[in-house]
Amino acid sequence: MKDNLNRCLMVYVIASLAYMGLSVYTSWHDTMRGVDRQLELAALALPGMLAPDFHDRATDSESISLDEELRNREVFGQYVKRANLAWIYTLIEQDGRFFFAAPNVSDQEAAEQLRWYYYPYPEIPGQFIEAYKTETPVWVSYSDRWGHFRSVAYPLRSRGGRLFLACADYDISFVKAVLIREAFFSCCVAALFLLVAIPFFLAYRKHARAMEGLVLDLERYSNDLESMVRDRTQGLNNALEELEDLANRDYLTGIYNRRYGMETLKRMTDPESGYRGWLLLVDLDDFKGINDTLGHQTGDDLLQQVGAVLSDISGEEDLPIRYGGDEFIVICPDCKDGEIDGKVDTVKKAILELGDRRGCPLSVSIGATRIVPGIPVRFIIDEADRCLYSDKKRAKLP
Structure with missing residues (x-):
């Protein structure tokens, strides 16, 4: 009985940990699914914020005017604020290298240099390159000195058929706090169930002690009965083997029939x-x-x-x-x-x-x-x- 009580406690601990793990995982999964959906919508919305032939004209560093770049930045900046995104931008490829075509920039970045159009992107993630080659969207999580981010690279084609990547970044630093909060809540729920279960555990232990003597007697009787059944079963098996052998023998000669x-x-x-x-x-x-x-x-x-x-x-x-x-x-x-x-x-x-x-x-x-x-x-x-x-x-x- 004591072993059963210990096993029950162990099962409860395992179930509590499993519940906490499942709750945290479910919260993370739902949060990331919402983030990915928002990133996808942002990426698909980018071409509509630009001139229809923008990416067909974005062929070199001088093909897009500064005025058009500034208008695009303003539109992108407003969208980033409304959608609570970190960055949105499009990437184009030229001779195996990738360049920013229409990025939004922060005030600090705007102060550092005038133009960001056709600015090279040497640190482009390998998954983005693979998405460009296979024309399959990809989601990537990464961390750098600015924080933790989730990004999407969505391959699209312009009106003239030129392939480009529509990208969006979301700051997911808040996810850690969400998971900690969910873990704490799950721990509290598990502790509450434990408090509710304590009286039942105590009652069970009292009952278990009262039943130990009876269980010992039943075990002795059970062992005696098992021994009798085992002996009887062995006798029946032997008799069946003899009958089976007789059924396979010729009654006159004694050899097989x-x-x-x-x-x-x-x-x-x-x-x-x-x-x-x-x-x-x-x-x-x-x-x-x-x-x-x-x-x-x-x-x-x-x-x-x-x-x-x-x-x-x-x-x-x-x-x-x-x-x-x-x-x-x-x-x-x-x-x-x-x-x-x-x-x-x-x-x-x-x-x-x-x-x-x-x-x-x-x-x-x-x-x-x-x-x-x-x-x-x-x-x-x-x-x-x-x-x-x-x-x-x-x-x-x-």
Whole structure:
């Protein structure tokens, strides 16, 4: 319970910090979005304050008269005051260099020199140059000795098609104070919620102490119950595994049955399985005659012993299966092409020896075929069956 209380306090602290961070970020984002919108409107308004052909005529330092420059400065200055901007100006490019075409200037700048038209701008931000090249507007924040500013460079074209940049700067020094105020307000809100929550935390702690004894008892009972359930579950799992194994076994021979064998072949022939190997289809020749002459009980005994022989001689990865009646399958996943003839001879020899030991001669035919991913199981069985009957025919030849 104490840990839960500590976690609650930790969650509260994290949530408070997240709330403060989100509030500050939201305030900054909204403020900057408003600034950017105002800068965009100012940049788009600049061409309307100038003569329609102004930028087409602004080709060198003498192409615009001083009177026109002064009129433009006055108009720009009035707009800057109304819009509460720092500077507005347009830039033109000539031979890779940028010049002020129509800037507003402060009283100090006007006193320093008479003309600012066609004044070079060597410190132009790289983002402005990129905006000029791509004709895509760009917003830039920067700081210098005069303060913190947000600027826009908006590529536009004059009536004659000349490209120029309409720019505006906004003093954003106030943003820091806005963010500090927002952070302080968020901190106060978080503190208020903490004061409201303190009685609930105290009540929870009192309740937690009262519940500790009960929780300990419940934990002991829970552990005992979990142990019982775990033991019972393990027993059920073992029983299910035994039942599953019995369901996959042939009732007479004890080796795997046809259903399990077909499921295994289906997995091996899946195009994504990557399995390679061989399949042996084993048939006891004329086994019906043994049942007819020696009886079905003897036949069943022989089938059981054949299953045992196949299990004994099979490799670690081989899978002996009773396919049905007197037919068996041996799946050999690891068998290579050069080993399959030896595997066939081993199976035949073992079954013949079994017949000799029982005093009941046995004859066996075997069809071998490759297991290839992507080839349907029925085609593989059909090919093995064809090979088996070819083996039977060879055995009957004189």
